[in-house]
Structures are given as C-alpha cells and as structure tokens.
Amino acid sequence: MTLSPVTHILLDLDGTLYPKDNGIWEEISRRMEHYMAEVLAIPPATIPALRQNYFLNYGTTLRGLQHNYNLDSEAYLAYVHDIDLSRYLEPDSRLRRVLLDLPQPKFIFTNADRDHSLRILTALGIQDLFNGIFDVWAMQYNNKPHPEVYTQALDFIGAGDPSSCVFVEDTPHNLPPAHELGMHTVLVGTGTSAAADYTVTTIYELSSLPLFR
Ligand SMILES: [Mg+2]
The missing domain is CATH 3.40.50.1000 (HAD superfamily/HAD-like)
Known part of the structure; x- marks a missing residue:
C-alpha cells in the first residue's frame, strides 16, 4: 500500500x-440586496447587475462594495449572515x-x-x-x-x-x-x-x- x-x-x-441550492445562499443574497438598498441607498433595480459585475470583477459583492462605497464591512457581514441556520442545516x-x-x-x-x-x-x-x-x-x-x-x-x-x-x-x-x-x-x-x-x-x-x- x-x-x-x-x-x-x-x-x-x-x-x-x-x-448550494439548499436555500441559505438565497437568503444571504436577499439580505445583501436589502443592505445595499437600505444602507447604501443603491437603487434596487440596479442591484442584480451590480452584484454580477462585482462577482466577475472582484470575486465577491463585499469586495465590490468596499471598492466603490464607504462600507462598514463588519456591519455588512454581520447583517448578511444573520440567518437561522437551523432552518437549512x-x-x-x-x-x-x-x-x-x-x-x-x-x-x-x-x-x-x-x-x-x-x-x-x-x-x-x-x-x-x-x-x-x-x-x-x-x-x-x-x-x-x-x-x-x-x-x-x-x-x-x-x-x-x-x-x-x-x-x-x-x-x-x-x-x-x-x-x-x-x-x-x-x-x-x-x-x-x-x-x-x-x-x-x-x-x-x-x-x-x-x-x-
Ligand atoms: Mg463555495
């Protein structure tokens, strides 16, 4: 051997x-988009294309937002991940x-x-x-x-x-x-x-x- x-x-x-398709990512995505609209005041209709652009150019929505907005990264990450995992795992x-x-x-x-x-x-x-x-x-x-x-x-x-x-x-x-x-x-x-x-x-x-x- x-x-x-x-x-x-x-x-x-x-x-x-x-x-990937167990629902966690969808909920995190909804929370990202909610944060982008409510906290960063990004027009909701532009968010999906913006996220796709950030994914391709920076790897993640987080990095794209860090480069283009005055983002509180810790607050953003805490918000987007604040989900009840017991519903999914x-x-x-x-x-x-x-x-x-x-x-x-x-x-x-x-x-x-x-x-x-x-x-x-x-x-x-x-x-x-x-x-x-x-x-x-x-x-x-x-x-x-x-x-x-x-x-x-x-x-x-x-x-x-x-x-x-x-x-x-x-x-x-x-x-x-x-x-x-x-x-x-x-x-x-x-x-x-x-x-x-x-x-x-x-x-x-x-x-x-x-x-x-
Ligand atoms: Mg992965």
Whole structure:
C-alpha cells in the first residue's frame, strides 16, 4: 500500500460542505440586496447587475462594495449572515464520516468570515474536525480567485509544498490559481473546470478519490 501524498486539505465552505441550492445562499443574497438598498441607498433595480459585475470583477459583492462605497464591512457581514441556520442545516453524520476517513489536517478556505464559518460547521456537527479557518479577514484586501490568497492560505496552514495539498471548491473560477500553484484540485457539484483534477457531484465522494488511496 502506498501512502497518500496529501498532507493538508483546504475546503471551501458554502456550497461545498452543503448543497448550494439548499436555500441559505438565497437568503444571504436577499439580505445583501436589502443592505445595499437600505444602507447604501443603491437603487434596487440596479442591484442584480451590480452584484454580477462585482462577482466577475472582484470575486465577491463585499469586495465590490468596499471598492466603490464607504462600507462598514463588519456591519455588512454581520447583517448578511444573520440567518437561522437551523432552518437549512442539521448535523450531517455522513459528511462527518467522510471527513473522519481523511487523517490529514483540514482547513476552511472561504471568502466568507470566520463567525459564519463556525456557525455553519457547528450546524453540520463537524466544527471539531477542522484545524483552522482562513477567512476573508485573513485574506486582508483580496479573496479567491486572487492568486495571492492561495499562497497566503498555504502559509497559514503551514504547507511548504503545494503539491501535498488538496483544494476542494464548488465555484469553478476559484480553481485555476490553485491548479497553477500545483495543488490537487477537486470541484464539487455540477460545474466544470479545466483546472479540476477531479470532479465529484457531492462532498460525500471526497474520501473515495484515488488521491487519498
Ligand atoms: Mg463555495
């Protein structure tokens, strides 16, 4: 038996550890749009196109707003994530078994913030299985897919060699920088990416990948 060459696992949070279409994202989106209209006084009819523009040019609505408005980022993040997660998530014993099957240290690598990450992990019953969270604050003024944050993430988790790391993510356009650094990449969901070494429909297939055998 050969040992898996993987020493560290970086996992995206939203849409990766639970299905993208379970309603959480829709509620967060509604809260983002409400905040943009009520607090930043952006005309509601222009908001969907503005968010799409920010997603493509900055990676997240947050970063676009930071560049273009006098945004209180902490207040914004606290507001958009202030949702009752128990309506959408419950402890996921199958996911827990999949993660326990993988002995490598695991880290969250997310464009969201640490508080939101901890609430999601707690709702899924897997918060004790992670060694750290590399979040939007740790990335300072960038976010995935800016190439710099992938290098910062490797430093954060203490991984010297990108080729010993696996990056697991549901947003296809976040994969290329990890792939170019030499990390193993796993795309979760129904998207496609030429930068994905593996594509799985759900996170439950992660521990069965040849990479870990
Ligand atoms: Mg995601």
